[in-house]
Amino acid sequence: MSAQAPLAPAPAQGTAPAATFEPVIIGFTCNWCSYRAADLAGTARTKYPPNVRLIRLMCSGRLDPTFVLKAYAEGADAVLVTGCHPGECHYIEQNYKALRRFRLLQRTIEALGIEPARLQLVWASAAEGVRLANEIARVTEEVRALGPLNWPAGNMVDLDAFNLDAAWEATGGDAGGPPAAPDGANPEHAAVAR
Amino acid sequence: MCQEKCPKKVLDEVFEAGLGYRKAIYTPFDQAVPRTPVIDRANCTYYEKGTCKACEKFCETNAIDFNQEDKILTLQVGNIILATGYDLFDARKMQQYGYGRLPNVFTSLEFERLSNSAGPTNGHIVLRDGVTEPRSVAIVHCVGSRDKNHNSYCSAICCMQSLKFAHLVKEHTEATIYEFYIDMRTAGKGYDEFYQRIMEEGGIFVRGKPAEITDVARTPEEEGKLILQVEDTLVGQQRRFPVDMVILSSGLEPRADAKELAVRFGISCSFDGWAIEKHPKLDPIATMTEGVYVAGCVSGPKDIPASVAQGAAAAARVLGRIQQKQMNLEPIKATVHAEHCSGCRICNTMCPYNAISFDDVNGVSSINAAMCQGCGTCVAACPAGAISGSGFSDEQVLAQIEGLLRVGADGLALRRSAYPETHHDEIEEAVRA
Known part of the structure; x- marks a missing residue:
C-alpha cells in the first residue's frame, strides 16, 4: 500500500522563514457559547485559520491557569481564551471568574517575558460564529506578526536527535511512565531548532 | 351577558389592531385561554365614577x-416552554410607505381583522372610511424584512400571507391586485400551487420593492389615489401604480423584551433577539438550559404548521420528562478527594449553585453531586488539586494540550489523533520520506 500523505498539511513551525510563519494557537472554548459558535461557523461554512486548535471545556471558569502556561511550554505561540459574554454565562457568573484569572495571567505572562498579545480573551455567544471566526483570524494575524514564541521549556526535545519510534513508544500509553527525554536533549538547541 | 350589557366601548388596540371596539369587560379574543372576561380598570365606569x-x-x-x-x-x-411569539415590524419606521400618515395604507394585521368575518367590518374589505370598497389594492412584500436598514432576515410567512390577502380581496371585491415582491418564496406543501392559483385568478405580480407610496398625483388618473413608485426589475424601468388601498406585509420581529427573556431563563439569543436552539437542525425545541424549551416564533420566524409542530414537540418532550419519574443528569460532575483537601474553603465561594459544603468536623469540603452542574470552576480554583471534574480532569485537558502540540521529526505537528490507529505507520513513513 502506498504511503498516504496527511490530508491536511500541518502548519510549519519555527524553521520556516518569518514570512510564512504559521503560529500555533491553543483556544479554550466554553461548551455553551464559543464551542457552539465554532460549530456554527462550521455549519455556516464560515472559514477561520486552521492555526487555532480548540479545546472544549464546560465553562471558561474551568480554565486552570496551568493550562495556559502548559500550552506555552508545549510550544503554543499564543492562547485564546473564549467564553460567554458577561451576564450570559450558562453557569450564572463563572465567566467573571475566568475574567479574573485572565487578568492574573496577563500579569503573570508579562512577568515571564511573554508579550501580552499572546494571551487573548474573546467573548462569543453561540450565535456568533462569524464573529468568533473573525476574532480567530485577527488573533492569528497578531501572533503571526509577533513571530514564534520559542519559550524554552524543559520538556522540549532536540529535533535532530529525535527518535520517533522511541518517543512514540514512550508516549503511546503502554509505557505508563512519563515520556523519557531522548538522549542529547538540550533545551537551548531545541529552541533554536524550532 | 356581561359584555353585552357593559355600556362602555373601548377602542381595541390589541386584537382588533385599532380598527374595532370592545367593551370595558371583555375576553381578549374568542379563543383566549382561559376564556373568562376581564375588566379593563382604566376604562371601566365603576372604577372611574364609583357607579354602574x-x-x-x-x-x-x-x-x-x-x-x-x-x-x-x-x-x-421543572420544565418551561417559551412560546412568546413575535412582534410585528413597526411599519411607521419606513416613512416612505406612509403608514400612519396615509389613511389607506394598512398593515398585514389590520387587513387580517378587516377580512375576518368576525372582525370589525364583518369581513367587508373597505377603505379607512368604513364604506368604500377598493377598486385596486397593492400588497407590498418584505416591509422591514430582507432590508439592511431594518431586519436583514426573511420573515418567512409574508409571501404566503400576501397571496392569501390577494385571494381574499379577489373573493370579496372586484379589485385589481398588485403584488410587489423581491422574490417569491413559496416553499412548502401546496404553497407554490397556491401562488400559481393567484396568478390564474388575475393577480398582477411586479418584481420590485416600492421606493415610495405617496398621495401626490402627477396625472389626472392618479388624483385621489395612493401611488406606488417602483422599479419593475423584470421590465427594467420605473413605473407608477395608482391604487385605492395598500397592504404592507410587515415582517416579524422578536418580542421587544426578547433579550431580557433570554437572560431570565438562562438561554441565549441571536443579535436580532431570536432564541437559540440547542441545535439548529437536530434539536430545534430544546435550549442550552436543561428543562427550557422553545416553540414557535420565539426562536425565529415560522408559519403556523411549523409553530404547531414545535408546540406539540415541546409538549411531548416535557411530558416525557415528567413521566420518567427519574431525572437523567449530565455525568459531568466535580468531586472532592477528601484526603487531599486542606479545608481552605476557596472552592466554597466559587460555586454558583451552592453545591459545595464544608464539613466542620472533618475540615474538608464536599460536593453535592445532585446540585453540581459541572462547570468546573472549583476544579480550576482548588490550590491543592483536590477536586477533579469528570470528563474534564486536569490530566485529560493537559493531555489534550500535549496532543495538539506534539511535534514530529520534521518539526511538524503530527496531529495523530486525526487519523485512525491503523494508518499511523503509513503516516510516519510519509513524514520521514
Missing part, C-alpha cells in the same frame, strides 16, 4: 368581583 356595576347585575353566576387584584404567582416547575 351593570355587569354584576346581569351576571347569572355572580362571578363579578370588583375587589379582585392582580396576583403574581410563584410556581415551582
